[in-house]
Amino acid sequence: MNSEDIRQEELRYARELSQSMIEWGRDKQEALLKILEKKGIHLTRENIPAIVRATSFDQMCCPENIHYCRLYSDGKQCHEHLQNLNCGMCNCPNYNAKYLEEQAQSVLVGKCRIQSRQGHYYFGESYPRVGVWSCEECPIHHSEEFLTEHLKRILPG
Numbered sequence: 001m002n003s004e005d006i007r008q009e010e011l012r013y014a015r016e017l018s019q020s021m022i023e024w025g026r027d028k029q030e031a032l033l034k035i036l037e038k039k040g041i042h043l044t045r046e047n048i049p050a051i052v053r054a055t056s057f058d059q060m061c062c063p064e065n066i067h068y069c070r071l072y073s074d075g076k077q078c079h080e081h082l083q084n085l086n087c088g089m090c091n092c093p094n095y096n097a098k099y100l101e102e103q104a105q106s107v108l109v110g111k112c113r114i115q116s117r118q119g120h121y122y123f124g125e126s127y128p129r130v131g132v133w134s135c136e137e138c139p140i141h142h143s144e145e146f147l148t149e150h151l152k153r154i155l156p157g
């Protein structure tokens with residue numbers, strides 16, 4: 001393959017990744033809404049405290065929610081040392097999965113809208129020049145306060 005073919009292949013892969021992350025985010029949101037629905041909790045401003053309680057790791061981590069997070073099967077948190085970890089914003093609203101940037105030496109997929117220093121671009125083995133924004137080490141979206149503030153912003157008063 002010449003360099004143009006390689007770049008086209010990298011771009012194809014990058015677009016696929018972006019699309020799969022968009023779908024992952026949508027699926028997560030839908031799954032969360034169903035979990036809340038089952039508990040009889042509707043997405044309303046009045047219900048914010050109930051939503052925050054229902055989405056705590058302690059409440060979420062059970063066998064019937066394994067479709068939401070596979071770590072529940074082992075009773076593990078994604079951030080082991082975080083106190084009061086909340087799972088409601090697993091799909092962080094600051095993540096821009098549509099973002100795609102062509103650079104001279106690489107292609108970047110995904111971006112943090114607030115440019116958190118706790119995320120980073122991850123370059124895998126199969127496409128070493130395609131970097132995907134990884135939030136693996138960022139705890140911001142797992143706090144009760146973050147979820148509360150986000151819900152206040154999106155739910156009408």
Ligand code: SF4
Binds near residue numbers: 113120134135138
């Ligand atoms: S780095 Fe943190 S704040 Fe930024 S998108 Fe990822 S989880 Fe959200």
